Amino acid sequence: MSSANLQKIRADIQRRKLINTIFALVGILVIMVAILTLLGLTIQMVIEGSSRLTPDFFTSFPSRRAERAGILSAWVGTSLVMLVTALTAVPLGVAAGIYLEEYSRKDWLADLIEINVTNLAGVPSIIYGLLALGLFVYKLQLGQSVISAGLTLALLILPVIIVTTREALRAIPNSLREAAYALGASKWQMIWDHILPYSFGSILTGVIIGLSRAIGQTAPLVTIGALTFIAFLPDSPIKSEFPYISFDWLQAPFTVLPIQMFNWVSRPEREFEMNAAAAGSVLIAMTLTMNALAIYIRYQLRKDVKW
Numbered sequence: 001m002s003s004a005n006l007q008k009i010r011a012d013i014q015r016r017k018l019i020n021t022i023f024a025l026v027g028i029l030v031i032m033v034a035i036l037t038l039l040g041l042t043i044q045m046v047i048e049g050s051s052r053l054t055p056d057f058f059t060s061f062p063s064r065r066a067e068r069a070g071i072l073s074a075w076v077g078t079s080l081v082m083l084v085t086a087l088t089a090v091p092l093g094v095a096a097g098i099y100l101e102e103y104s105r106k107d108w109l110a111d112l113i114e115i116n117v118t119n120l121a122g123v124p125s126i127i128y129g130l131l132a133l134g135l136f137v138y139k140l141q142l143g144q145s146v147i148s149a150g151l152t153l154a155l156l157i158l159p160v161i162i163v164t165t166r167e168a169l170r171a172i173p174n175s176l177r178e179a180a181y182a183l184g185a186s187k188w189q190m191i192w193d194h195i196l197p198y199s200f201g202s203i204l205t206g207v208i209i210g211l212s213r214a215i216g217q218t219a220p221l222v223t224i225g226a227l228t229f230i231a232f233l234p235d236s237p238i239k240s241e242f243p244y245i246s247f248d249w250l251q252a253p254f255t256v257l258p259i260q261m262f263n264w265v266s267r268p269e270r271e272f273e274m275n276a277a278a279a280g281s282v283l284i285a286m287t288l289t290m291n292a293l294a295i296y297i298r299y300q301l302r303k304d305v306k307w
Contacts, residue, residue: 045281049280060072071279081221085150097203117159153214208291218256218262226254227253
């Protein structure tokens with residue numbers, strides 16, 4: 001190879017390295033701008049609502065007087081709705097992802113299902129609200145209740161969990177499956193004892209993303225009839241008499257923190273805007289706590305897996 005060609009190749013390599021460096025710097029700059037903007041808005045919201053973050057704010061019902069208004073019914077409703085959502089969407093989503101990736105035939109029907117599941121992950125949330133209104137509220141007669149809200153949000157995040165589960169399972173090399181079969185494991189033993197432990201961290205990441213999206217949703221819950229003002233709590237899930245567990249709270253009316261915030265910001269008084277900022281701070285704290293718990297569980301599970 002002539003020296004001219006070598007110089008040309010070196011110049012081309014240097015140019016590509018320069019382009020890669022510039023692209024990396026631009027990417028870091030964009031990320032930093034987005035993070036700093038989000039952080040600034042969050043800090044501003046927390047500062048604006050910090051004066052209302054008192055014990056009474058968490059133990060008081062909403063009121064027409066801003067100084068007496070609280071989020072008791074809203075944060076309790078959010079917690080119960082997210083409980084129903086998690087208990088419904090996570091098992092169904094993970095099971096569906098396992099079936100589609102490990103058991104179903106790789107034919108045109110599987111491709112059609114995969115395309116539809118992927119597209120459902122991008123459907124606007126209001127569409128899920130309209131679907132839930134017709135199916136859960138009217139057809140199944142569940143009413144405007146906690147269980148209707150939980151099932152609605154479960155439908156919303158189900159495609160995300162399914163897609164993430166399938167991608168996590170695909171990331172496991174086939175050599176691990178073949179090694180399990182070589183030792184005499186059945187298909188389910190191979191999945192339960194070998195595939196899931198290695199992929200559970202990635203699956204849990206998808207669960208975190210889905211639940212984080214669900215906890216801040218307003219449109220589908222407004223569509224199925226969530227209340228904007230509620231001054232009572234659902235029945236307690238735990239009773240003092242046998243059988244000690246009650247499911248009456250599933251049929252109770254509800255409200256959630258995003259709807260309570262929407263109600264407050266629509267009012268002209270400055271004090272209600274402070275209440276909305278405080279409620280937003282609580283919502284962010286609940287989301288971060290939920291994510292931190294999931295990350296901790298993922299870390300513990302990964303630590304127990306032997307590579």
